Amino acid sequence: RLLAQHRISGLPVVNDDNVVVGVVTEYDVISKKGQTVGEIMTHGVISITPDTDLEEVSHILVHERIKRLPVLDQGKLLGIVSRADLVKEVATRWVCLVCGEVMHSEEQPEQCPRCGASNVAAASESVSPGS
Missing domain, CATH: 3.10.580.10 (CBS-domain)
Incomplete structure (x- = not known):
């Protein structure tokens, strides 16, 4: 039931x-x-x-x-x-391409809260900081 x-x-x-x-x-x-x-x-x-x-x-x-x-x-x-929890986690994870900071947000952050860079990409894209 x-x-x-x-x-x-x-x-x-x-x-x-x-x-x-x-x-x-x-x-x-x-x-x-x-x-x-x-x-x-x-x-x-x-x-x-x-x-x-x-x-x-x-x-x-x-x-x-x-x-x-x-x-x-x-x-x-x-x-x-x-x-479903795992899919949601991956879909809302972003990484700064400059310092590697990982962020969680429904929308792509405009800038990294740690270093201020605007180079933020979906973490699922598997990119390394500095690339």
Whole structure:
């Protein structure tokens, strides 16, 4: 019911101590027989920590063919990173071509807040400072 109500495709399952014990997805709901979440959830959760590099997050999502990753600290759920979160992060990241400062903004910044240069490009363009 939560999946449909919130229009999401999966949720982590936690125990009383907020420790992640599994994940339940749309696929689990439609393909597995069971009366409780515990009976249909996927065990062996692939997760990340708050310090996981975004490139590694992207690699895991693509290579494991999953849509979301729970963010855990000592087994406890801190949040979830989805493919959509990653796309938004990349789409709003800008880098100064002079000093390398990274900025986040919906629109391209007119100048770098660190050095004042107007040479700011989308970080996804993979350009090096000074080029």
